[in-house]
Amino acid sequence: MQNSGTQKAGLTLSIAFGAALIIAGMEIPAFAQGGIPEGFKKGELAAPPSAEMIEAGKRVYFTKCVWCHGVDGAGDGPGADRLWPRPRNFNQGTFKIRHTASGELPLFDAKKPIRGQNDLFDTVTHGLPGSAMPPWEGILTEEQRLQVLAFVTTQLVKDRSFTDKQSETQTILNMAELKPKPATEESIKRGSELIVEKKCIECHGLEGRGDGNAFNLKDDWGFSIQPANWHKCWNFRGSRQDPYSVVNIFRTFSTGINGTPMPSFADNTTIDERWDIANFVNSLCERDEEGKPLPIDPLTDKPKINFVIPSNMVEGEIPADIENEAWKNAPRRYVAMGGQITHKPRNFVNRIDDIWVRSLYNDKSIAYLLEWDDRTKSVAEGKLPWAPTEVNIDIQEQEPSTGEGGSIAAKQNNYPVYNDAIAIETPVKWKELPAPIKPRYLFGTNEQFPVDIVKWEADGSIRAFKGTGWDKDFEERDNYEEHLKVLKSEWKNGRWYVMIERPLGNKKDQDYDEDTFFEVGQYIPTVFFAWDGHNGDAGRKMAVSAFYYTFMNPPIPQETYIYPVVIAVGVVFLEGWVLTRRANKKKGKTL
Amino acid sequence: MKALMSLGALVGIVGLLLLAGMIFDIIPSNTIRLVEGYMPMQMLFEVGCYVLGFTGLSYMLNAMGMGIPRFWQGIGFWIFFLLYIKYRVYPPIPFSVRAMYGTVGLVAVLMWVSANEEDWKKFKQPILNVLDAQTGFNKVLRYVYLIALPILTWGFSYNVMMPKSEEPIELRTVHPAPPASTKVHGKTYVLQTSLNPYRVNPEGKYDQEYSNSLIVEQGMGRLMKPNANPWDEKAEGYLKYVREGGEIFFQNCHFCHGDNLNGRGLHAFAFNPIPANFTDPGTIAQLQETFIFWRVAKGGMGLPNEGFPWASVMPPWEQHLTVDEMWKVILFEYWHTGYYPRTWD
Structure with missing residues (x-):
């Protein structure tokens, strides 16, 4: 009995030893080529968390996390099937945002909640922007965040071990000793050359809008994954609520993103080159007219929204050239777009999450310049199976619970392709509605208060509709389309540039009951709709904005x-009066 | 007395240093978190500490012969208050609200400095000194004021008159009056008498006391009670329905209302008004369960005019969910936030 027990133990030991050898053997080539990559240092796995911490963490996990990440941490909670990216499957121990070398486990120490030295803690604290993972700071205490991670790393990471020094190594990007290189013109220029040389543009696209090879990339679980759009740094998963920080870009570039096609560039770039690239990528992120970072709303971690779209007046024709001074001087507004999730079919994953809008007007027309990033130009092949006016079309929304195979993430690269499209909706007869009352922004309230919809589609069409309710088919408007002009429509390197001109409206030529009349100095409620053809967007499956104002x-x-001059003179007189009065009072006289 | 005052002075100095750190962004203002739900009390307490600290500080300075004149004390405290509400409070509050608090603060300071005749005299003495201009310095100051005031008023009024395109302010009623009854999926629910059919004990009887004893604990984190895990396979009655409600919530509602029910979901940034924050004590904690049922079933479109139905993206959930599913989601929302629904009596 005792003998067989020893034998068994011996066998287990030798198997374990063999396994360790094999694993070590697999990892050797990566290091044999150049030892530790430049800028990295050897590190130690942290001590395992205490049993009490793990138990406390379980309580946090089953209150907050289980809903998306699932009972066994396989990323298959009730919320998972309608999310893209899907929630992380913890089982394999593959984590994206790390300071450790490619393929290694991230930094995690249950006793060290220090920013930049505890990757998993930072992820829970700051969330993963652009995904459904929110920042948990202010919701969970520091202690609770560490506890839940203690539970996740020990109980839900199943294929690897955060404590096994035999099988796991830690090669840590030594950020403390790496000082960012100033973002000089020279450095940025060098970076712009390096992204071509290092083939970054093959995936991220010529302008870095993530449009290279957008639909052939898969993550380790076989789900479609898209390269980052460098112009929206607030959506960088690893931005740590500090989107314009070059350090985060440097880190991602140095360590790669585990489980995705994004490799680590530590072995084939010098530190200096990596800073140049980081400076260049950072320089691409959207900025204001003066080149300063956009103000970020601390509640949403997205650019702050100004709901007024000012339109400048121009003399004569509205220029069709974006480079024209008038367009360059027109203020640009960030219009945030959410999925249409009010009516079926709901759009849980909207690929268009913002539009940049500018506007100009002259004595007859108003023009909108709409620019938005879309990784693919989508034009439907053949005729669409429904009329342009039809609203209740046959598009299915994602079922709530399908399992991985039928989930929204699994469908991302095989939707039927429809037209990319954009629409501007404004209320008709808005002056008759006492402010702030407006028609419902999804296609109007009723016959009495309809909306005016101007829709452009990527097949080159421009149409005008009257909308009288969210489920009512549109009505075509008589000969209005003759007055509409598409001054420009171009898709270039992952971005649409569409310029639409429409009449201002007046009682003589246009129909007061169908067309919005634009008046100078008035706030005209305006809503934007956007469709991404490769997302299967059509009909009500679209992205919507809130109410803005033109x-x-x-x-x-x-x-x-x-x-103001009159008032200033008045103040001078007032001053004289006060001084005289005071002087008289002191002399004992009264006025 | 002296020891007590020195302690007060120390508190005052530390407090001021902390605030300065926050202003210059050395200490992020969320280092010491204001806890959602307890914020007003916490702020009052903090300002109270500051006041005590300043009292101590003022006493010590006086004792050392470096007392600050009442005039500067008043102005100093007002400036402190403005900086406090601007830099300490996180998430930041809008300017219009800060302006209101600032005015109230100014009135309070004026009341304080004019509490008795002597103080008031002391307070206005520096102003009169400048007006009288007996010394050279005051003379210079007087001329600076004489010139600067008209220029500033000119600039200010020019700025005000310049046509601007600021968003019109629209005030919306957050909790509009509910109707007496609501018809959902062909059945009429009287709001005063309807009960959540899933708020039941393991025997299947309506039991609010039982369900209230199993909701998450208030306080940081809002974690479930250790022995009340809805994911427990043996969970029955209330807790089982909480889990089912949670599943529906995370398939439908979290996109806007957020993973922590705080109104910061994936799509929330695009919408205006922003989705309701259920963890705020001013939302579901103030309302009856049937009110929520009405709002969930009818959505933004079902709001009366003062609720801005045209701007809300809240779906009329009767289009997507069954009555049972809606009740379960409501059950889950109260469980997860740790609030009790209000009752009619």
């Missing part, structure tokens, strides 16, 4: 110059 800037009235 505001046609009036010329500055004369009073603006006169009254």
Whole structure:
């Protein structure tokens, strides 16, 4: 009995030893080529967390995390099938955002909640922007965040071990000793050359909008995955709520993203080159007119929204050239787009999450310049099976619970392709509605308060509709389309540039009951809809904005110059009166 | 007395250093978190500590012969208050609200400095000194004011008159009056008498006391009670329905209302008004379960005019969910936030 027990133990030991050898053997080539990559240092696995911590973490996990990540941490909770990217499957121990070398486990120490030295803690603290993972700071205490990670790393990571020094190594990017290189013009220029040389553009696209090879990339679980759009740094998963930080880009570039096609570039770039690339990538992120980072809303971690779209006046024709001074001086507005999740078919994954809008007007028309990033130009092949006016079309929404195979993530690269499209919706007869009342923004309230919809599609069509309710088919508007002009529509390197001109509307030529009349100096409620053809978007499956306002800037009235002077003179008189009064009072006189 | 005052002075100095750290972004203002739900009390407590600290500080300075005149004390405290509400409070509060608090703060300071005749005299003395301009310095100051005031008023009024395109302010009623009854999937529910059919004990009887004893614990984290895990396979009655409600929530609602029910879901950033924050004590904690049922079933479209039905993206959930599913989601929302639904009596 005792003998067989020893034998068994011996056997287990030798198997374990053999396994360790094999694993070590697999890892050797990566290091044999160049030892430790430049900028990295050897590290130690942290001590395992205490049993109490793990138990406490289980309580956190089953209150907060289980809903998406699932009972066994396989990323298959009830919420998973309608999410893309899917929630992380912890079982394999594959984690994206790390300071450790490619393929290694991330940094995690249950006793060290220090920013930049505890990757998993940072992920839970700051969330993963652009995915459904929210920042848990302010919701869970530091202690609770460490506890839940203690549970996840020990109980739900099953194929690897955060404590096994035999099988796991830690090669840590030594950020403390790496000082960012100043983002000089020279460094940025060198970076722009390096992204070609290092083939970054093959996936991230010529302008870095993530449009290279957008639909052939898969993650380790076989789900479609798209390269990052460098122009939206607030969506970088590893941005740690600090989107314009070059350090985070440097880190991702150095360590790669485990489980995805993004490799580590530690072995084939020098540190200096990596800073150049990081500086260049950072320089591409959207900025304001003065080149300063966009202000980020701390509640949403996205750019702050200004709901007014000012329209500047131009003399004569509205220029069709984006490079024209008038367009360059027109203020640009960030219009946030969410999925249409009010009515069926709901769009849980909207690939278009913002539009940049500018506007100009002259005495007859108003023009909108709409720019948005879309990784693919989509034009439907053949005729669409429904009429342009049809609203209740046969598009299915994602079922709530399908399992991995039928999940929304699994469908991402095989939707039927429809037209990319954009629409501007404005209320008709908006002056008759006492502010702030507006027609419902999804296709209007009823016959009495309809909306005016101008829709452009990637097949080159521009149409005008009247909408009278979310489930009512659109009505075509008589000969209005003749007055509409598409001044420009171009898809280039992952971005659409569409310029639409429409009449301002007046009682003589247009129909007051169907067309929105634009008036100078008034707030005209405006809504934007966007469809991504490769996302299977059509009908109500689309992205929607909130209510914005088009505001046609009036010329500055004369009073603006006169009254302030009058007031200032008044103040001078007032000062004289106070001083005299005080002087008289002191002399004992009263007025 | 002296020891007590020195302690107060120390508190005051530490407090000021902390605030300075926050202003210059050395200490992020969320280092010491304001806890959602307890924020007003926490802020009052903090300001109270500051006041005590300042009292101590003022006493010590006086004792050392470096007392600050009442005039500067008043102005200093007001500036402190403005900086506090701007830099300490996180998430930041909008300017219009800060302006309101600032005005109230100014009134309070004026009341304080004019509490008795002597203080008031002391307070206005520096102003009169400048007006009288007996010394050279005051003379210079007086001329600076004489010139600067008209220029500033000119600039300010020019700025105000310049046509601007600021978002019009629209005030919306968050909790509009509910109807007496609501018809969902062909059945009429009277709001005063309807009960959540899933708020039941293991025997299947409606039992609010039982369900209230199993909701998550209030306080940081809002974690479930250790012995009340809805994911327990043996969970029955209330807890089982909480899990089912949670499943529906995370298949439908979290996109806007967020993984922590705080209104910061995936799509929330695009919408205006932003989705409701259920962890805020001003939302579901203030309402009856049947009110929530009405709002869930009818969505944004079912709001009366003062609730801005045209702007809300809240779906009329009767289009997507069954009555049972809606009740379960509501059950889950109260469980997860740790609030009790209000009752009618």
